[in-house]
Amino acid sequence: MEVLSSRVLLKPRRPQASIEFYRDVLELAIYREFAVGTVFFLGQGFLEVVGSGEAGPSPDVALWLQVRDLAATLEEVRARGAPVEREARREPWGLDEAWITDPDGTRIVLVEIPADHPLRVDVRGR
Template structure:
């Protein structure tokens, strides 16, 4: 079911977050979206781990941490987690960066994004 997981900090000031986590903490940008202009999302390599930073509108969600799980089937796992008590915030949807995602909240209020690569990716069609 789960292929990998990592935390995403939801921030309303990307330059300040990068100054802290990239510059002061020593993280290295391994991915950014979009490639041009100001990023809405950045993935940092921090040691042997990965940390995502996602731009969100103020006010930030409570706790400002989102968990991301890559799964084998977004629709099936979303439905299974709803059956286990999760609430759907965003139904499964194909994204322009080549992944299918959904957003749920667990029974304790933690926001969880589920994702899987779209096959074939949009630029391969």
């Protein structure tokens, strides 16, 4: 299979509240808007908030967003009204993570990769 593009589809119970959250609180740039939804840039992918869902979020699904500065990002989104589910901390696997939620309760994991973490260390010379 050759994948040319990808996006995560999110069908919130309160579509307008979710669009406003991703646009105004997280300040994600808009890629495309159409009658039943909005597509946001999400790093190297897209997040499409589309239609209206009924089931609500699953604890088994989360958005994972890597940021440059976790403390600053958490402070910014908290000031704009993002509910903080869990404060920043270093995980056993070495990443710094904090959790926030969108209006439906979908978990959003904000991640900073420390400078000395294997994901950022150039191992080509080893």
